[in-house]
Amino acid sequence: MQSVITTSHEVHFDAVAKEALNQSIKANTYSKIFVLVDQNTNTYCLPLFHKMFDGEVDAIITIAPGEPNKHIETCLKVWESLSDLGGDRKSLLINLGGGVVTDLGGFVACTFKRGIDFINIPTTLLAMVDASVGGKNGVDLGPLKNQIGVIRQPKMVLVLPSFLKTLPEREIISGFAEMLKHGLIVDREYWNTLRSNGVSKDVQSILKSVNIKSDIITEDPRENGVRKKLNFGHTLGHAVESFFLESNNRDTLLHGEAIAIGMILEAYLAHKLTGLSKLDLDEIKETFLRFYPKVDISTKEISKIKSLLIHDKKNSHGNINFVLLNEIGDAVVDIKVPDELIDEAFTYYK
Ligand code: ADP
Ligand code: ZN
Incomplete structure (x- = not known):
């Protein structure tokens, strides 16, 4: 399967994705690797992620699922977790989930220590076809969508349709x-x-x-x-x-x-x-x-x-x-x- 090269980052599909992830982790000397999931992607998507990832994850950070949690309060918890777990400027955040996890995780990564690297692995169809390109990261303000955020590109995006098997x-x-x-x-x-x-x-x-x-x-x-x-x-x-x-x-x-x-x-x-x-x-x-x-x-x-x-x-x-x-x-x-x-x-x- 192929990759789509955007001006800023690459979107790798299926078999290529696994290789790209492992190569990139090897090539960069990250001090720590964190994976952000929500409760559902923790259950349904982490097993496949562990299968494809050869490196070692330092910690999994789990948030509550769904759009009502795409708020700054959730970011605060993730910033605190990263800090408590010894995250520094050379840390990597891998966002494994739907648009809520990739949008919020991207925003957290862009702001933690003024910006650390992040990789998005969208696990919903919506996030695969939409959030995988464009570099929009952010959270909602009350009920208003995506009012707070930044544009910054992930290191790469990995699209694996196998994740969709468990998606309702x-x-x-x-x-x-x-x-x-x-x-x-x-x-x-x-x-x-x-x-x-x-x-x-x-x-x-x-x-x-x-x-x-x-x-x-x-x-x-x-x-x-x-x-x-x-x-x-x-x-x-x-x-x-x-x-x-x-x-x-x-x-x-x-x-x-x-x-x-x-x-x-x-x-x-x-x-x-x-x-x-x-x-x-x-x-x-x-x-x-x-x-x-x-x-x-x-x-x-x-x-x-x-x-x-x-x-x-x-x-x-x-x-x-x-x-x-x-x-x-x-x-x-x-x-x-x-x-x-x-x-x-x-x-x-x-
Ligand atoms: P969107 O990409 O539509 O913005 P969300 O991040 O809100 O989506 O995800 C939609 C719901 O699907 C959430 O409850 C999330 O936990 C769940 N979810 C995401 N990916 C998977 C998956 N691969 N299998 C099962 N449930 C998933
Ligand atoms: Zn949309």
């Missing part, structure tokens, strides 16, 4: 939403393949998604232009996700489930503003509803979701900018959207 189906489907997004923004053929073959976690599709993301980021590392395309579905999707995270009487949605809603809503905006055809719009809605059952959202909830939009990172000078589609496979960035169209989009979703 709902999490797999959640990760699939980001893959569908990759098709929608730049590659209609990929979108067609995914929507006709259904949920896919095979290495070829993961590689395809990693390549799409890597190409975009290579072209625009600082998110001045094309990189914004990766935010399709996320402006409204993040607001929906935050609303459900915050709400006491609604179950939380997984990230992919929230952005699936976001993509239907933003496809509607695109139909109204940037020429997405009715045919494409309906195809997008039909596809997402096939994988992500409709969620009831009341009018009162819609206004709360809209009030969360203002915190979105794509919001600058009080204007909320959207990434919209001209057609399936082609996105345009920096589109301003009138408020009432957002209500209409929710009506279309219903």
